[in-house]
Amino acid sequence: MESLNGLVCFTNCLLPSEDGSLVEQDLWIDERRGVILDAQTQEKTLYPTLLNLLRPYTSSNSANMLGWHAEGPFIQMAKRGAHAPHFLLRADEGFESLEKVYGADNLAVQEDWLMACDGQPDSLGVRIVTAAPEIAGVRPAMEEAVKRGVVFSIGHSIASTDIATAAAISGARLITHLFNAMPQLHHRDPSIIGLLGASPHLSSPQSPTSPVSATFPLSSGSLSRAASSTSLAKRALAAHGEGGGKATSEAFDELITPPQTPVLAPIDADFHLKKGQVAELAFERPFYGLIVDGIHSHPNSVRLAYSAYPEGCILITDAMKILDPNLKDGVHEWRDGKRFVKEGDKLYLEGTDTLAGSVVTLDKCVRNFSRFTGCSLGEAIKCATYNPAKCLGIENRKGTLRPGADADLIVLSRKGYVQSTWVKGRKVWTRSV
Numbered sequence: 001m002e003s004l005n006g007l008v009c010f011t012n013c014l015l016p017s018e019d020g021s022l023v024e025q026d027l028w029i030d031e032r033r034g035v036i037l038d039a040q041t042q043e044k045t046l047y048p049t050l051l052n053l054l055r056p057y058t059s060s061n062s063a064n065m066l067g068w069h070a071e072g073p074f075i076q077m078a079k080r081g082a083h084a085p086h087f088l089l090r091a092d093e094g095f096e097s098l099e100k101v102y103g104a105d106n107l108a109v110q111e112d113w114l115m116a117c118d119g120q121p122d123s124l125g126v127r128i129v130t131a132a133p134e135i136a137g138v139r140p141a142m143e144e145a146v147k148r149g150v151v152f153s154i155g156h157s158i159a160s161t162d163i164a165t166a167a168a169i170s171g172a173r174l175i176t177h178l179f180n181a182m183p184q185l186h187h188r189d190p191s192i193i194g195l196l197g198a199s200p201h202l203s204s205p206q207s208p209t210s211p212v213s214a215t216f217p218l219s220s221g222s223l224s225r226a227a228s229s230t231s232l233a234k235r236a237l238a239a240h241g242e243g244g245g246k247a248t249s250e251a252f253d254e255l256i257t258p259p260q261t262p263v264l265a266p267i268d269a270d271f272h273l274k275k276g277q278v279a280e281l282a283f284e285r286p287f288y289g290l291i292v293d294g295i296h297s298h299p300n301s302v303r304l305a306y307s308a309y310p311e312g313c314i315l316i317t318d319a320m321k322i323l324d325p326n327l328k329d330g331v332h333e334w335r336d337g338k339r340f341v342k343e344g345d346k347l348y349l350e351g352t353d354t355l356a357g358s359v360v361t362l363d364k365c366v367r368n369f370s371r372f373t374g375c376s377l378g379e380a381i382k383c384a385t386y387n388p389a390k391c392l393g394i395e396n397r398k399g400t401l402r403p404g405a406d407a408d409l410i411v412l413s414r415k416g417y418v419q420s421t422w423v424k425g426r427k428v429w430t431r432s433v
Helices: 046-054 095-102 112-117 138-147 161-169 193-197 220-226 229-239 299-308 362-373 377-384 386-392
Strands: 008-016 022-029 036-040 067-071 126-131 151-154 287-291 313-316 330-333 339-343 346-349 355-358 409-412 418-423 426-430
Touching: 046 095, 095 138, 126 138, 138 151, 138 161, 151 161, 161 193, 193 299, 287 299, 287 362, 287 386, 299 362, 313 362, 313 377, 313 386, 362 377, 362 409, 377 386
Parallel strands: 036 067, 067 126, 126 151, 287 313
Antiparallel strands: 008 022, 330 339, 339 346, 346 355, 409 418, 418 426
């Protein structure tokens, strides 16, 4: 699975809105690979239009499209990254919120998977939804979506350990671009990243630092004026009625706010785990996507994640429409009137340090991954083929060379460079000498 924000982009398209007016938006289409197209956060009335425009697209020279990855709009404001803040939504009506935004006909049904693998355009739907589990209404929405075969992916979130674990128990099967747009790993509250080390046989008490009803300033000076670190912990405990608002663990006597967001931002989650509940409920660790460009995640972090849970690793790109080897470094026009800065493989919003994507290709991610982790090229390829197919539940047809599987193939050199591409057993591209 290659997570793309689009290799072929039609910029400044005039797309019809719900009221019949035309709205200027970019339209992304990938015509070469069998991928999950990534529909980033948009104005909510545009989702059905955009998805329906993409639905009938097919080509004899391309692997069939499997569906779409809807990354937003049910994501956390504090971890929105490059997503437009005024388009973000809550899911107050549960699954109906998803239907209203994406369109009921665009949400995948489990039986559609086989048809999608056969290239039937009418079977295409939203296969992956990235959402923040701490947002009100997301849990019931995702529980219903999971029943229909949609992959619930945790991402752009400030979920604490207990919320992330509850999401996994509720069926979350994937973590969107691990390490990015989520709290940093902290030993007292490992949060979303900690799911890689989770075990249903270990008790995980509810984190006392996660649910805070008020938003506090982020700067250290403002924090010291607003409240001491200890009082923040006590206030968080009081919010749950534990210990009468008094810290019950010596670990919080001199609590230093971890370098992450949960203790500093409001959480509207309608579910939390009780102490010891993890030991009572079995769940599988979710798969996790890694952008292995050496920018989104340090090589040591990549190696750490893979060491913790190799079977769950999925290599993805964060490739943008400007995936052009001839594009020079510098400032370029992006979307919605914004501009981005390109420095090598790195893209960030002009005037900020916010990553806006990358121009790394998936074959380069495979080579980087093998180099960063020390694994073999074959093991790295598995993370880009079999593991994502297994996450989607289609490993009998995709991501494997077993008899009966689709002959959609990429031939690599011993050093991991693409030599040729095959679709349905027919060569459609070969590297020129």
